Amino acid sequence: MLRVRGKGGKVVLVPLPPAVARAVDRAVDERTTGPILRTTVGTRMDRHAATQRLKQLSATAGIRMPRMHPHMLRHTFVTTMLDAGVSLRDVQIAARHADPKTTMRDDRARKNLDRHPNYILAAYMASGT
Secondary structure, three states: OEEEEOHHHOEEEEOOOHHHHHHHHHHHOOOOOOOOOEOOOOOEOOHHHHHHHHHHHHHHOOOOOOOOOOHHHHHHHHHHHHHOOOOHHHHHHHOOOOOHHHHHHHOOOOOOHHHOHHHHHHHHHHOOO
């Protein structure tokens, strides 16, 4: 579990998959205090430094997008969970959104017909179960 401070100073415990927990352990190393993500000079990574780092990583990976920013990772997190069949309520909780409308706004595949209830029902009926 990772203790995370969100908006308004609220602290929540976030369960981490094993691979993520290992990555966090490597980032923290032997430190017992301070931020997990740091800049090259050791200070807490702010949103500007995160944007620069994401742009560097995407350029290295050959990903070319006109407006690359860290919040895109949050949109991807929400969209991927919904695509995987996680309920809207559970995605809302995982994303720490107070309102499900915010979660739906982050969903970049909301017009994907494969997830539309009519298509899901049709696939279910066609399977003969």
